[in-house]
Amino acid sequence: MHVAIIGGASTIGTTVAYTLSGLAPSVDVSLVDINEGAAWAHGTDIEHASYHFAHAPGAVPGHDTESVGTIRSATPDELGALDPDLLVFNAAAPQPDDATDPSAREAELERNLSIVRDVAEDLQSLDPTPLLVVTNPIDRLVYHFYTLLEWPRRCFIGYSLSETARMVDGIADLVDGHRNDVYCPMMGEHGEHMVPVFSRARVDGDPLDVTESERTELMEYVRDIPFDIAEERGVDETSRWVTSAGVSRVVRAMAAADDDVPIDGTPAGVEPAGDDWTFCLSTPLDGEYGFEDVSLGVPVDLDADGVAAIHEWDLADDESAELRRAYESVRADLP
Numbered sequence: 001m002h003v004a005i006i007g008g009a010s011t012i013g014t015t016v017a018y019t020l021s022g023l024a025p026s027v028d029v030s031l032v033d034i035n036e037g038a039a040w041a042h043g044t045d046i047e048h049a050s051y052h053f054a055h056a057p058g059a060v061p062g063h064d065t066e067s068v069g070t071i072r073s074a075t076p077d078e079l080g081a082l083d084p085d086l087l088v089f090n091a092a093a094p095q096p097d098d099a100t101d102p103s104a105r106e107a108e109l110e111r112n113l114s115i116v117r118d119v120a121e122d123l124q125s126l127d128p129t130p131l132l133v134v135t136n137p138i139d140r141l142v143y144h145f146y147t148l149l150e151w152p153r154r155c156f157i158g159y160s161l162s163e164t165a166r167m168v169d170g171i172a173d174l175v176d177g178h179r180n181d182v183y184c185p186m187m188g189e190h191g192e193h194m195v196p197v198f199s200r201a202r203v204d205g206d207p208l209d210v211t212e213s214e215r216t217e218l219m220e221y222v223r224d225i226p227f228d229i230a231e232e233r234g235v236d237e238t239s240r241w242v243t244s245a246g247v248s249r250v251v252r253a254m255a256a257a258d259d260d261v262p263i264d265g266t267p268a269g270v271e272p273a274g275d276d277w278t279f280c281l282s283t284p285l286d287g288e289y290g291f292e293d294v295s296l297g298v299p300v301d302l303d304a305d306g307v308a309a310i311h312e313w314d315l316a317d318d319e320s321a322e323l324r325r326a327y328e329s330v331r332a333d334l335p
């Protein structure tokens with residue numbers, strides 16, 4: 001699989017490339033950026049790092065000489081020639097230093113929309129290719145890419161898995177468990193109107209029992225934590241580790257589904273119990289959950305071509321009402 005990371009010299013893009021070189025070394029990566037010098041410099045540094053990944057004890061498949069992938073750098077006008085299997089969109093305009101509160105994601109819309117328009121021009125020469133949008137505000141930008149490129153809607157995916165990792169950490173603290181045994185899918189907007197699906201949350205396979213005030217506390221934690229992190233570390237760092245691990249998880253799921261067996265988020269070696277590990281990603285809706293002309297986080301299966309299926313879960317009444325609020329919030333900003 002060949003992944004082109006647009007905005008490849010970015011904090012998140014470089015961390016995704018580094019993570020893939022350790023955990024999915026057979027993936028070829030192109031770092032595509034208007035700052036080609038920085039993309040080349042990061043690519044070269046990561047290539048050097050991959051020598052140590054290859055020689056550390058413990059087997060991660062793909063480090064052998066025959067299968068190990070390449071890391072290249074390129075400019076956006078070279079995208080057509082690269083012919084990637086998957087595009088990751090992480091390009092963004094610089095954030096103001098005070099972008100450390102939950103309104104920061106939506107405030108990026110105007111700044112990043114002009115980059116989306118430029119990149120969509122560069123992508124016109126490609127055949128339809130799955131496009132994973134990480135740049136904020138993801139739901140709105142996914143929908144703009146969808147209307148600009150007119151590729152099949154299954155190509156368009158917005159990354160919103162970081163809040164799942166945050167929510168399960170909050171739940172684990174609450175129930176005195178380990179986050180790795182907790183599942184709580186997050187639907188809706190990647191932003192203020194995220195929708196935790198508590199009705200499907202599990203701890204060690206059992207339903208989660210939380211009070212209304214505990215739910216409110218958990219939501220506040222998930223809303224605030226990325227901005228507490230940005231406050232301490234600076235807006236140039238954002239939440240690079242969880243985001244890059246989550247993006248790499250999506251890339252690896254799509255690579256593993258190369259033989260057209262869809263993947264739903266279930267980790268290797270875990271017996272699926274119903275939909276218990278299904279992940280939620282943003283994708284354009286066409287009537288699912290009663291919504292259209294919008295992109296929202298919904299439970300999906302992935303394959304090498306993008307979204308293979310959208311699951312329509314029976315939601316609790318309050319979850320459906322919150323999903324409608326997410327729709328109204330995102331839809332209000334779209335043409």
Ligand SMILES: NC(=O)c1ccc[n+]([C@@H]2O[C@H](COP(=O)([O-])OP(=O)(O)OC[C@H]3O[C@@H](n4cnc5c(N)ncnc54)[C@H](O)[C@@H]3O)[C@@H](O)[C@H]2O)c1
Nearest residue numbers: 007009010011012033034035091092134135136162238243
């Ligand atoms: N979805 C999530 O969970 C999540 C998490 C963290 C960050 N983000 C978002 O990811 C985005 C990127 O954050 P970052 O800190 O990695 O960015 P960054 O500021 O480190 O880098 C942005 C990169 O984009 C490049 N760029 C600008 N215009 C370009 C163009 N036309 N073509 C190609 N490259 C271009 C710049 O040269 C730069 O290298 C932001 O919108 C941020 O809010 C999303």
Ligand SMILES: O=C(O)C[C@H](O)C(=O)O
Nearest residue numbers: 104105136162226238239
């Ligand atoms: O970078 C941000 O603005 C926050 C990001 O969307 C995140 O969820 O970590």
